[in-house]
Amino acid sequence: MINVSGLTRYFDSFCAVDQLSFDIKEGDIVGFLGPNGAGKSTTMKMLTGFLAPSSGSVLIDNIDMLSDPVAAKKLIGYLPEGAPGYDEMMVVDFLRFIGQIRGFSGDALTQRVAEVIAEVQLQDVLYKRIDMLSKGFKRRVGIAQAIFHNPKILILDEPTDGLDPNQKHQVRQLIQGMSKDRIIIVSTHILEEVTAVCNRAMIIARGKKLFDGTPKELLEKSKQHNAIALTLDQAVDTSAFDALPEISEVMRTSDNEWLLIGDGPKALHKVVDELKKQSVQPLHLAIEQGQLDDVFRMMTEGK
Amino acid sequence: MSAKSVLLQLYKREFLSYFSTPLAIVFIIIFLVLNGLFTFQLGNFYQRGQAELDVFFSFHPWLYLFLMPALAMGLWAEERKSGTIELLLTLPVTIWQVVLAKFLAAWSIAAIALALTFPIWMTVNYLGTPDNGIILAGYIGSFLLAGAYLAVGACISATTQNQVIAFIISVVVCFIFLIIGFQPLLELFSDTVVSVLLKLIVSILVASVVLLMTKKSVLFYFISVLVLFVGLMLFPGILGGENITQGFVDAIASLSFLTHFDAITKGVLDLRDAIYFILSIAFWLLTSVIVIDIKKAD
Ligand SMILES: Nc1ncnc2c1ncn2[C@@H]1O[C@H](COP(=O)(O)OP(=O)(O)O)[C@@H](O)[C@H]1O
Ligand SMILES: [Mg+2]
Numbered sequence: 001m002i003n004v005s006g007l008t009r010y011f012d013s014f015c016a017v018d019q020l021s022f023d024i025k026e027g028d029i030v031g032f033l034g035p036n037g038a039g040k041s042t043t044m045k046m047l048t049g050f051l052a053p054s055s056g057s058v059l060i061d062n063i064d065m066l067s068d069p070v071a072a073k074k075l076i077g078y079l080p081e082g083a084p085g086y087d088e089m090m091v092v093d094f095l096r097f098i099g100q101i102r103g104f105s106g107d108a109l110t111q112r113v114a115e116v117i118a119e120v121q122l123q124d125v126l127y128k129r130i131d132m133l134s135k136g137f138k139r140r141v142g143i144a145q146a147i148f149h150n151p152k153i154l155i156l157d158e159p160t161d162g163l164d165p166n167q168k169h170q171v172r173q174l175i176q177g178m179s180k181d182r183i184i185i186v187s188t189h190i191l192e193e194v195t196a197v198c199n200r201a202m203i204i205a206r207g208k209k210l211f212d213g214t215p216k217e218l219l220e221k222s223k224q225h226n227a228i229a230l231t232l233d234q235a236v237d238t239s240a241f242d243a244l245p246e247i248s249e250v251m252r253t254s255d256n257e258w259l260l261i262g263d264g265p266k267a268l269h270k271v272v273d274e275l276k277k278q279s280v281q282p283l284h285l286a287i288e289q290g291q292l293d294d295v296f297r298m299m300t301e302g303k
Numbered sequence: 304m305s306a307k308s309v310l311l312q313l314y315k316r317e318f319l320s321y322f323s324t325p326l327a328i329v330f331i332i333i334f335l336v337l338n339g340l341f342t343f344q345l346g347n348f349y350q351r352g353q354a355e356l357d358v359f360f361s362f363h364p365w366l367y368l369f370l371m372p373a374l375a376m377g378l379w380a381e382e383r384k385s386g387t388i389e390l391l392l393t394l395p396v397t398i399w400q401v402v403l404a405k406f407l408a409a410w411s412i413a414a415i416a417l418a419l420t421f422p423i424w425m426t427v428n429y430l431g432t433p434d435n436g437i438i439l440a441g442y443i444g445s446f447l448l449a450g451a452y453l454a455v456g457a458c459i460s461a462t463t464q465n466q467v468i469a470f471i472i473s474v475v476v477c478f479i480f481l482i483i484g485f486q487p488l489l490e491l492f493s494d495t496v497v498s499v500l501l502k503l504i505v506s507i508l509v510a511s512v513v514l515l516m517t518k519k520s521v522l523f524y525f526i527s528v529l530v531l532f533v534g535l536m537l538f539p540g541i542l543g544g545e546n547i548t549q550g551f552v553d554a555i556a557s558l559s560f561l562t563h564f565d566a567i568t569k570g571v572l573d574l575r576d577a578i579y580f581i582l583s584i585a586f587w588l589l590t591s592v593i594v595i596d597i598k599k600a601d
Pocket of ligand 2: 037040041042081157158
């Protein structure tokens with residue numbers, strides 16, 4: 001559905017997006033991850049046809065965004081960063097305007113407005129001006145206009161940024177509810193969001209793609225993936241753990257907590273044996289999933 | 304959906320948005336008050352005892368200088384400031400449709416304001432028997448002039464996020480297009496000044512073309528302007544003749560809004576004057592499309 005190749009964008013001599021290539025197929029819910037200034041928004045602006053690439057191409061369902069932008073844009077719903085909307089318009093008028101531009105009219109328009117309002121739960125603010133809305137409602141209006149024409153491709157730039165935890169949860173649920181046989185691309189710098197809603201994660205930093213795979217594969221890159229977490233309330237001689245071939249490093253993470261980095265599942269029974277030998281009763285013993293922010297930092301800081 | 308209906312929907316939104324703030328109403332009221340004031344007070348409308356509206360129309364180029372930029376200043380600056388430009392231009396629309404819709408919306412407000420001056424027209428018809436053909440030509444000229452100013456204003460509005468800056472620059476640009484046709488000013492320039500100016504402009508133009516084609520440095524550009532200019536000064540035969548300088552003055556004056564507006568309001572609705580305004584509008588709208596395409600991301 002989406003084919004991007006060699007996508008590059010310069011602002012003067014500064015390269016904001018550098019030779020990005022990827023394909024996205026139906027059913028993919030892609031999390032665009034990256035620190036601020038990584039080039040996520042710039043990439044999205046090129047995918048949606050707002051910005052022209054300095055070089056490279058974007059194909060939307062085999063339509064070239066550069067040569068037939070109007071046809072390509074029909075397939076996409078887009079929530080720009082910050083969810084801009086016409087301040088002086090009432091919510092219902094704004095949605096009707098979007099619907100009309102998207103080719104709806106008459107009863108079909110009225111009916112679709114009602115559906116979208118129900119889907120995004122805007123009943124309470126229909127007749128309010130957009131500049132009077134709270135951040136959460138404003139974001140929902142932005143999502144409503146993006147999904148209005150039931151697009152095959154939904155591109156959301158930081159849909160949960162600046163929302164409180166409840167609002168974040170609502171927006172995520174909304175995204176999950178919409179994900180059947182569509183493409184959804186969400187940018188975020190919040191890592192938990194990727195594991196919560198995406199089935200594919202793409203890490204971008206300094207305009208380059210650093211990782212592309214499932215959230216699980218991303219976790220596996222973590223140094224702490226499969227590490228053994230150990231909590232004790234008595235002294236222990238950790239040198240025995242160090243000696244195990246499966247354990248590469250023993251980290252003391254706090255006074256009574258340790259992390260045994262390495263192939264935890266294999267080493268687990270040996271660790272248990274060793275603890276028994278020293279007659280130590282662990283308070284807590286578990287295999288770690290890995291830490292996303294750990295991987296994130298490792299990748300984006302180039303360490 | 305057809306391109307025409309997209310244009311219509313965009314136009315409708317722009318037009319209505321003028322009425323969601325007091326802008327349109329305030330504009331129309333100020334327009335009417337100033338028109339009445341200028342025509343009846345400053346123009347000695349009653350004392351002149353003539354049943355015609357040429358005083359009324361002769362104020363318009365100066366009145367519009369401030370009113371039209373005010374109407375156009377927000378068209379693009381506001382979209383850019385609030386970020387809605389990104390929403391708008393990722394809908395299945397072309398930049399041309401949006402540029403045209405915005406311009407037509409602003410022009411409609413100006414048309415409404417102009418139409419509401421009908422009591423002045425009724426007054427002259429009550430006081431005497433004016434030539435209503437000339438008055439109609441005056442209204443058409445005034446409408447075209449407003450369009451030209453608005454096209455300038457819309458284009459300048461596309462270059463900035465700041466409405467106030469858009470307003471000021473628009474006033475200045477419109478003023479330049481007005482003043483170059485102002486007879487007293489044209490006579491002020493002696494032949495020498497005109498000829499020096501002409502040589503400078505030709506030097507800059509030639510050097511710019513050379514720079515664009517060779518992509519040499521800015522220093523190279525300044526040196527070539529200097530060399531060309533000194534060269535032209537040393538050989539007064541080139542571009543120095545009286546015909547050429549007069550032709551230059553005429554060419555500049557013929558670019559002025561004022562020249563064409565005066566021609567129309569005298570009652571001779573020459574097609575060429577009307578075409579001049581249409582072309583001016585087209586030129587500024589085309590420039591808007593280019594400006595937006597280049598600057599929309601900033
Ligand atoms: N219009 C612009 N002009 C100049 N630089 C820009 C522009 N837009 C973005 N940038 C720069 O490009 C880089 C990437 O920005 P962006 O794509 O917004 O990052 P992200 O969305 O990942 O935070 C940043 O360093 C930013 O300053
Ligand atoms: Mg961003």
